[in-house]
Amino acid sequence: MNTHKNSVEDAVRHAVEAPGGRVCVIGAGWSGLASCQVLHERGVAFDCYEAGSRVGGNWRYLNDNGMSSGYRSLHINTSRKLSEYRSYPMPKDYPHYPDHYLIARYLDDYVDHFGFRETIAFRTEVTHVVPAEGGGWNVTARHRDTGTETTRHYGSVLVANGHHWDPRMPEPAFPGADGFTGEQIHSHHYRVPDSYAGKRVLVVGFGNSASDIAVETSLVSERTFLSLRRGGYVFPKFMFGKAGDDLINPFITRVMPREAQRRVMALLLRMTVGKVTDYGLPEPEHKLFNAHPTVSEALLPRLGHGGIGVKPNISHFDGDTVHFVDGSSEVIDAVIHCTGYKVGFPFLDPSVIAPKDNDVSLFHRVVDPRNPGLYFIGLFQPLGATTVLAEAQSHWVADLIEGKAALPSEERMNREITRYKEGLAKRYVNSTRHTMQVDHYPYLAELGKARRVGARLARKRGAGSPAPVPGVTTAPRPEEVSIRIDASPEQVWDLISDVTRMGEWSPECRRCYWRGGTRGVGARFIGINRRRWVVWVTSNRVEESERGRSFAFRTTTNGVRWGYRLVPDGEGTLVTEVWDVSGQSRGQRKRTESFANMLLDGHESHLRELRDGMRQTLQRVKAAAEKSAAGGGERGAASTGGPTARREPVPVDTAA
Numbered sequence: 001m002n003t004h005k006n007s008v009e010d011a012v013r014h015a016v017e018a019p020g021g022r023v024c025v026i027g028a029g030w031s032g033l034a035s036c037q038v039l040h041e042r043g044v045a046f047d048c049y050e051a052g053s054r055v056g057g058n059w060r061y062l063n064d065n066g067m068s069s070g071y072r073s074l075h076i077n078t079s080r081k082l083s084e085y086r087s088y089p090m091p092k093d094y095p096h097y098p099d100h101y102l103i104a105r106y107l108d109d110y111v112d113h114f115g116f117r118e119t120i121a122f123r124t125e126v127t128h129v130v131p132a133e134g135g136g137w138n139v140t141a142r143h144r145d146t147g148t149e150t151t152r153h154y155g156s157v158l159v160a161n162g163h164h165w166d167p168r169m170p171e172p173a174f175p176g177a178d179g180f181t182g183e184q185i186h187s188h189h190y191r192v193p194d195s196y197a198g199k200r201v202l203v204v205g206f207g208n209s210a211s212d213i214a215v216e217t218s219l220v221s222e223r224t225f226l227s228l229r230r231g232g233y234v235f236p237k238f239m240f241g242k243a244g245d246d247l248i249n250p251f252i253t254r255v256m257p258r259e260a261q262r263r264v265m266a267l268l269l270r271m272t273v274g275k276v277t278d279y280g281l282p283e284p285e286h287k288l289f290n291a292h293p294t295v296s297e298a299l300l301p302r303l304g305h306g307g308i309g310v311k312p313n314i315s316h317f318d319g320d321t322v323h324f325v326d327g328s329s330e331v332i333d334a335v336i337h338c339t340g341y342k343v344g345f346p347f348l349d350p351s352v353i354a355p356k357d358n359d360v361s362l363f364h365r366v367v368d369p370r371n372p373g374l375y376f377i378g379l380f381q382p383l384g385a386t387t388v389l390a391e392a393q394s395h396w397v398a399d400l401i402e403g404k405a406a407l408p409s410e411e412r413m414n415r416e417i418t419r420y421k422e423g424l425a426k427r428y429v430n431s432t433r434h435t436m437q438v439d440h441y442p443y444l445a446e447l448g449k450a451r452r453v454g455a456r457l458a459r460k461r462g463a464g465s466p467a468p469v470p471g472v473t474t475a476p477r478p479e480e481v482s483i484r485i486d487a488s489p490e491q492v493w494d495l496i497s498d499v500t501r502m503g504e505w506s507p508e509c510r511r512c513y514w515r516g517g518t519r520g521v522g523a524r525f526i527g528i529n530r531r532r533w534v535v536w537v538t539s540n541r542v543e544e545s546e547r548g549r550s551f552a553f554r555t556t557t558n559g560v561r562w563g564y565r566l567v568p569d570g571e572g573t574l575v576t577e578v579w580d581v582s583g584q585s586r587g588q589r590k591r592t593e594s595f596a597n598m599l600l601d602g603h604e605s606h607l608r609e610l611r612d613g614m615r616q617t618l619q620r621v622k623a624a625a626e627k628s629a630a631g632g633g634e635r636g637a638a639s640t641g642g643p644t645a646r647r648e649p650v651p652v653d654t655a656a
């Protein structure tokens, strides 16, 4: 009986090793998961290590990784629409600002939807990442339960270990803090307000943790004070019945200068909540958008209700009393330091990278110019949402890993880093929390540009000069993207036909809209995508060789030829998407290249859609095989050809 020897999930995740070697992802929080999804979608072989037993990082309340800073009442403060992965929308019935339970569930669904859970080694903490002789990285990971250590070589390492888990207590400590008789914790350890009932609480800081926690404790405490060393703005979560950040969109950020955006937002704030000084907060000395925003629907009303007392910075502690720089003092039972976090990579030797006061030097906040193959995902502080930006970073990194994009010289990268840091210094309040700021839409555009420029560079280098960065090889056209499917070419052929015929490419593939289908082999079909490209199949071929049957179908899109090759390779079928430039004139090649670049996203979606469709069909095939096996049937999945009747592919050459 000819059945699939591996599970269906195994079959679809038989990814191909990137030119520089296997890829390692550290961390399965919002950022690491985005990387896993992108690599998985592209069929790049990777392993993800996660210290906890579940995905979600900060968004897994009471995470057994021991690193989550989430408290029980935590909700995202970036809206659902802004925070959902582009490849996977949040459920429509989610509220504008879901809580951590819903976010954790969304992340679980995300992993299961794309089917890459098996690639994550849970309870496995990366302890060392060391540059390997000859290139790449040796990654040592320790299983937290068994203590087993393994070391494996990787071509690239994507560090997504988060940067909100190592508490930064006030530095230097306030005088007398050691002798304070009350309790002191950092917001990282705060979970619920219950233990503050009836107490006099001092919350230090004016970020989002301070604002959320002061509001909560103020509802149960005898008195809550908020100590802030500088003023700031408070953005409500809703404006005019809409999630506040839904008012900002890529169009506005592109066409409107920042100063104009600032003025409009200042006006809107004034119209909706008034001035912060109306609520007893100090006048900010900086302009709007020159500090990381404090977003809260409840802080200003609590201040307005007198539930929270506002204090300036602490001057010193004295026994049970806290003194402030304005000369006032309060007897305090508990201090909650909401004073931010330290960036750190305990598994990397300081000679590799050593962030001092959260300062890291990364090209476009991702690439370490001194350490080829080492990438950082989610290591930014966005005026926007982490997910989408981490997803965009991952696409760029995947381009680099696959050789579809290349990096400029170290000198150029360093120049970009210097420019970025100068920009930060000019715009932002000097603080350890403003060392990695990015603006949501402009940063997305920046990453898009980095990809395009990188792709041009890769092509240029592919045409002549060698790849300058070890571990990153460039791929000349024709571009090929391969995935391996544990099924015969005939089956895969059927699956592709099924997928296209049933239009399964269309619902999620935003760039393409397919009409018609390829069900009848060799049939012509026309599809028109959003950019009105006309697509039709020009040929389908079957070739017999010693290894078995291989198939290829070629299509032409406005004169640009591309298609798939399905070749048996011993383990299954290698499905290769090909941009065929052979036999094309220089002009045609140019068109192929620009078309391929333009459709880069759509191209990736194709592959994802294709793989998703195949996964579903393979599941059906497997179920049918199991059913037939259980019923004593003689024919297995491969021989039954799945739920649809087997068709012999007919070799046809259909003129377009």
Ligand SMILES: Cc1cc2nc3c(=O)[nH]c(=O)nc-3n(C[C@H](O)[C@H](O)[C@H](O)COP(=O)(O)OP(=O)(O)OC[C@H]3O[C@@H](n4cnc5c(N)ncnc54)[C@H](O)[C@@H]3O)c2cc1C
Residues within 6 Å of the ligand: 026, 027, 028, 029, 030, 031, 032, 033, 049, 050, 051, 052, 055, 056, 057, 058, 059, 065, 067, 069, 070, 071, 074, 075, 076, 077, 078, 083, 124, 125, 126, 127, 160, 161, 162, 163, 164, 165, 209, 347, 377, 378, 379, 384, 385, 386, 387
């Ligand atoms: C209280 C709070 C609220 C926030 N709210 C928002 C918000 O509303 N919107 C927003 O965009 N951002 C928000 N942030 C920023 C926050 O950093 C991101 O939401 C998000 O958690 C970042 O995801 P991440 O994957 O980069 O990091 P994390 O969520 O921290 O995930 C890192 C993962 O890496 C794993 N890991 C770490 N070290 C290792 C190792 N050595 N080996 C193996 N695994 C390891 C951890 O176990 C963890 O699962 C918030 C932050 C905090 C602290």
Ligand SMILES: NC(=O)c1ccc[n+]([C@@H]2O[C@H](COP(=O)([O-])OP(=O)(O)OC[C@H]3O[C@@H](n4cnc5c(N)ncnc54)[C@H](OP(=O)(O)O)[C@@H]3O)[C@@H](O)[C@H]2O)c1
Residues within 6 Å of the ligand: 074, 075, 076, 077, 078, 164, 169, 170, 171, 172, 187, 204, 205, 206, 207, 208, 209, 210, 212, 228, 229, 230, 292, 313, 338, 339, 340, 341, 381, 429, 430, 431, 432, 433
């Ligand atoms: N979803 C949510 O609702 C939510 C909730 C909490 C946190 N978050 C996110 O989590 C991240 C961390 O936020 P956070 O509030 O914990 O940290 P943060 O943004 O770094 O803010 C730290 C605050 O502490 C102050 N501070 C630092 N050192 C101090 C010192 N020695 N003395 C007095 N004040 C000091 C800082 O003031 P300066 O500005 O002067 O340095 C700042 O006001 C942010 O990305 C935030 O958006 C989100």
